[in-house]
Amino acid sequence: MVGNPSSIPLVFPVFGKGKAPHVTAALPQHGFARISQWKLIESTEVPDAIAAQFGLDHTLISEEYRQLWPYEFSLTYTVKLTADRLETYLRVHNVGDQAFDFNTLLHTYFLIPDASKVRVVGLSGHDYVDKVHQQTPKQQGDVIIPGEVDSVYASVSSPSLDIRFGQEEAAGGVRLERRGVEDIVVWNPWVEKAAGMADFGNEEYHRMICVEAGQVAEFIALAAGGSWEGGQVLSLL
Numbered sequence: 001m002v003g004n005p006s007s008i009p010l011v012f013p014v015f016g017k018g019k020a021p022h023v024t025a026a027l028p029q030h031g032f033a034r035i036s037q038w039k040l041i042e043s044t045e046v047p048d049a050i051a052a053q054f055g056l057d058h059t060l061i062s063e064e065y066r067q068l069w070p071y072e073f074s075l076t077y078t079v080k081l082t083a084d085r086l087e088t089y090l091r092v093h094n095v096g097d098q099a100f101d102f103n104t105l106l107h108t109y110f111l112i113p114d115a116s117k118v119r120v121v122g123l124s125g126h127d128y129v130d131k132v133h134q135q136t137p138k139q140q141g142d143v144i145i146p147g148e149v150d151s152v153y154a155s156v157s158s159p160s161l162d163i164r165f166g167q168e169e170a171a172g173g174v175r176l177e178r179r180g181v182e183d184i185v186v187w188n189p190w191v192e193k194a195a196g197m198a199d200f201g202n203e204e205y206h207r208m209i210c211v212e213a214g215q216v217a218e219f220i221a222l223a224a225g226g227s228w229e230g231g232q233v234l235s236l237l
């Protein structure tokens with residue numbers, strides 16, 4: 001699945017469409033990780049918690065992607081779930097003898113009661129790239145969804161954000177804590193863009209928001225043999 005409420009497609013090794021002359025230019029939007037077949041490494045169940053690890057490496061992606069992005073890599077995706085908490089971490093390991101650089105993002109889709117009432121708390125005062133209006137304004141107050149939103153907040157200082165489902169405390173929500181990743185993307189395609197997306201129902205935009213933690217403003221450079229890890233912790237408010 002590329003992305004539907006509620007899921008977390010993994011963006012790697014490029015966010016959006018790569019730009020020439022960067023090596024990712026010919027890759028599909030958001031890279032190949034979300035459209036490749038991962039393998040289950042292990043799963044464990046203990047009382048009140050379940051955890052699983054999945055792997056993807058250069059031997060598991062298609063020949064086409066291997067040629068377009070000719071690096072030897074190993075990704076390990078770890079998921080831990082309890083009744084009120086979901087932790088997801090991605091480890092990127094350069095197992096080859098050539099350096100590479102990459103973007104990555106946990107493209108989290110939250111299924112919410114009403115997109116017109118949701119607010120993302122914790123980004124006020126931050127500069128951001130408004131990809132819809134091609135502007136770089138400063139966030140004033142909470143992020144709301146008045147229409148199509150596609151905003152990139154680079155190097156966010158607040159370690160956690162609250163996705164509140166409404167004004168009142170009782171409306172509930174989710175806390176997103178970043179772990180080793182700096183950037184946040186907020187996205188809702190709204191009417192027209194949703195209608196043009198094959199894997200997205202025309203009315204789904206009413207009940208979703210993507211709040212995506214990752215490293216997308218700049219590529220991360222990974223030397224031969226190096227590794228990197230980042231992730232997020234989601235908990236109920």
Ligand SMILES: O=P(O)(O)OC[C@H]1O[C@H](O)[C@H](O)[C@@H](O)[C@@H]1O
Binds near residue numbers: 002003030185210
């Ligand atoms: O339609 P997709 O390839 O899944 O991308 C969905 C969205 O992902 C991110 O949020 C980007 O910032 C958006 O520009 C993009 O439209």
